Amino acid sequence: MSRVKDLQKNLFGGTTSNARQFGMIFTLVAIVVLFQILTDGLTLRSDNLIALFQQNSYILILAIGMLMVIVAGHIDLSVGSIAAFTGILVAKAMAEWNLPWPVGILFGLAIGAVIGAWQGFWVAYIGVPAFIVTLAGMLLFRGGNQFIGNANTIPVPEGFRVIGSGFLPETGPNTGYNNLTLLLGLAGCIAVVWRELQARRTRKEMNAEPIPMWISILRMAVMVGVLIFVTLRFASGRVGTSFPVSGIILVALVLVYSFYTRNTAGGRHIYAVGGNSRAAELSGVKLKRVNFFVMMNMSVLAALAGMIFVARSAASGPQDGNGWELDAIAAVFIGGAAVAGGIGTISGSIVGGLVMAVLNNGLQLMGVGTDRVQIIKGLVLLLAVAIDVYNKSQGRFSIIGSLTRPFRRDTPAAPTPSSGAEREPAKTTVAG
Amino acid sequence: MRKFIGKTVAVGAIAMLALTACGSGRDEGTSGSGSEAKGFPASSLIGVALPAKTSENWVLAGDLFTNGLKEAGFQADVQYAGASTTVADQQAQITAMVTKGAKVIVIGATDAAQLSTQVAAAHQAGAKVIAYDRLIVNSPDVDYYVAFDNFKVGQLQGQALLDGMKAKKPNGPYNIELFSGSPDDNNSKVFFDGAMSVLQPEIDKGTVVVASGQKDIKQTAIQGWKAEGAQARMDQLLTSTYGSKELDGVLSPNDTLARAIITSVKGAGKPVPVVSGQDSEVESVKSIVAGEQYMTINKDTRTLVKQTIEMVKALQAGNTPQVNDTKTYNNGSKVVDTFLLPPVAVTKANAAEAYANDPKLAPLTK
Structure with a gap:
């Protein structure tokens, strides 16, 4: 029993939101295995994995920003329109002003920042609910897209397409694999091992109860194993393909934003605002600044997502961005974020997005039509959230339960979060 | 207790996946380029990607393709784009067809200018691309175009x-x-x-x-x-x-x-x-x-679909499909060989x- 308990506590972390996230990882693995069988091994073939990442990187990038918006207690309905608006502006700028493509990307990000500042201003400083501001933005920028593009489809230059459909170059000796992808995978493995050792050292320094060695090793083995598997898959695609550039952008963003939301004061302030904005403000969190930041950040990421889609499509079209906001929001909620704000993680949202992506891809490989795919996706979204709500009411994985736990008699001296910044609590042991 | 078992199973599953699938080479997908001209087996997969079901014609075309290709002995995969996210859906569908190893992909494009990446990938995997009713533009990888005048x-x-x-x-x-x-x-x-x-x-x-x-x-x-x-x-x-x-x-x-x-x-x-x-x-x-x-x-959608299936059959046999216009339809990258059918008022x-x-x-x- 104790070993199982150790495992539960330590392998994926012992907190409730991690437990929820683990549920999603389990679902993801189950779906992958299911489709791997149903499609006779097409799902995990290199070319399909590469396509999967290229097709969904822009939605996952949106999910990163959307998670932060939702954690802060807002919603953003305008991301699809902003993506389309940025896409057409960048495409036109490159076509008509002969802007070199790197400048085009910077131009696009700047547009995103300006739009984000506009929306952030209304949300944070005027106090208009984000739902309204972004509903307005959805109309505004969709109209802007058609006004500027005349509903034409405008092609983008070859160089620009790299961010959407590009691959790492083939360099170095012929190993039978894409060498740069192998290097990336290796770096990933080293990072995993280093992080694990670092965590052990920190616990030792803080005189915390050390994680049993065998669990550390098991955890490393699993993660390194998955990494090696994925790396070899991506590296062994058709010559000229590798881990896609859009995937690299995504991974970099996930790492940066995960660190930001987990380990920095600024990131924790977002959770504080979403958990209880009044308490957060009284604890010294600059409410307006946080709200402004999350809205602005979302628009910048939407601009980036729009450009990646345009790059992948080789052209900016009038139907870009339709319905993206819903995909991003679904990913965030499937990934365990709370509708009321304050709870959720970047990695959870990515897993949530991947669940939808694999589902989509697998059903398409089986030749299921989009009508039925939509029905299935709708049911999955509903079920994922319903199971969470049900578990809460049953006292399992419970968010409310974990909130009240510190006040039980068996945990002495209820640790009141000093800054009010932690509404994702349960650093305490999960009692059976 | 049950969830612990669940976790153990999950960990096992991940490890299994990691172990079983390692070590495959990277030559898959390149085989198509060498043996293009020779045709392909008669039971091959033929992909058909059509726009959203906004007009009766597309629904009819889809049914005709499904039945016609089956009658000709092919495996048919006929897909429509979704109602709201049309372009992204169609891109994903074409990519899935390439993954499944379709030999010919017939595309009724939702946005004729936003498919060049997918069409290029199809070509690299050795599939032929026929633009159906709408000419795919800005792509050198479109092989044939079939449409009414x-x-x-x-x-x-x-x-x-x-x-x-x-x-x-x-x-x-x-x-x-x-x-x-x-x-x-x-x-x-x-x-x-x-x-x-x-x-x-x-x-x-x-x-x-x-x-x-x-x-x-x-x-x-x-x-x-x-x-x-x-x-x-x-x-x-x-x-x-x-x-x-x-x-x-x-x-x-x-x-x-x-x-x-x-x-x-x-x-x-x-x-x-x-x-x-x-x-x-x-x-x-x-x-x-x-x-x-x-x-x-x-x-008549019947004639158009029939003509398209004729083209697929010709490709299967390793022949060049019949076309009647090799000059007019320039898609921005090349002049696409076209078969035009006459409309009737x-x-x-x-x-x-x-x-x-x-x-x-x-x-x-x-």
């Missing part, structure tokens, strides 16, 4: 409009309004130009007047071929221009829009003008027989004859 469609629409108005009212000037299709469909401009090639001389002579003055294709376009768009535009034209004037004719690029236009005119309590159409949709054929919509174009007068072979439409004309 769309400029001719426009000409027939324009001519029928003139004939219909003359039959109702022997002498002009006639007041007309112009509608064109979705601006992201490159056929829209071809239809419109075809129609204008007939109408413009009459407009110059003054016998035909576009009363609202909206003659530019940017003003006449209906985004996404959506009926509600056409209805709204017609409502506005009636309010702004036809308070006292009489509307004699409307150039409509297809049946869906034609019916929306007629609905709008009827809603405003005005007499139904001469309205052109295209596609021979069931409701429009009924409307023509009832004397409301004036004309439609019969681009249908009015109440010749409806019975035109649809005699169509099991669904023939009963409506009796």
